Amino acid sequence: MTTTRPEPNLAEAAHEASDAASLYERLGGTYGIAGAVDILVDRLFDNIAVNANPAVHAHHGDPANAAGYKFLVTGWSIEAAGGPKCYPGKDMVTGHEHLHIDTAGFDAVWTEIDATLNFLGVPDAERSEFMAIIESYRSQVVQA
Numbered sequence: 001m002t003t004t005r006p007e008p009n010l011a012e013a014a015h016e017a018s019d020a021a022s023l024y025e026r027l028g029g030t031y032g033i034a035g036a037v038d039i040l041v042d043r044l045f046d047n048i049a050v051n052a053n054p055a056v057h058a059h060h061g062d063p064a065n066a067a068g069y070k071f072l073v074t075g076w077s078i079e080a081a082g083g084p085k086c087y088p089g090k091d092m093v094t095g096h097e098h099l100h101i102d103t104a105g106f107d108a109v110w111t112e113i114d115a116t117l118n119f120l121g122v123p124d125a126e127r128s129e130f131m132a133i134i135e136s137y138r139s140q141v142v143q144a
């Protein structure tokens with residue numbers, strides 16, 4: 001009598017592996033996130049609705065702030081997506097309290113993040129998951 005060993009189901013294994021992958025991994029890890037933030041921050045600095053807030057424009061209107069801001073937003077996003085702990089900046093309340101951001105200001109940034117992920121071809125599932133994380137910080141960022 002011969003016993004038959006079941007063939008490994010590779011399709012199922014791949015599916016399980018992709019289920020197990022963190023959002024950080026599915027966004028392309030540090031290279032993917034840093035590349036997206038590089039483009040996002042340039043768009044935020046140029047975005048008329050985002051810069052309608054004078055305190056925001058005082059920061060985003062100075063190109064010298066771009067490199068440091070890209071570094072901070074990249075580190076924050078890596079951690080928020082489940083990657084390694086690497087964010088050295090302020091918590092979201094302290095980082096924004098002096099800016100008096102209102103709902104329209106938050107929505108302008110939300111829309112630009114969503115549009116940039118769409119522009120870069122991030123799949124719907126990962127885009128929705130990341131945007132839900134952004135949304136979950138609304139009450140900490142909106143302080144006007």
Ligand code: HEM
Pocket residue numbers: 050053055056057059060072073076088089090091095096099101105106107109110133134135137138141
């Ligand atoms: C969930 C949404 C947001 C995230 C994840 C986020 C992320 C960050 C991070 C990581 C920093 C650096 C904090 C530090 O200095 O240590 C920061 C600062 C800043 N954010 Fe946000 N932000 C969000 C929403 C917004 C919105 C809606 C606006 C404007 C309408 C905004 C404008 C700014 C500005 C101008 C700074 C620099 C402040 C300064 O250095 O004086 N952010 N943000």
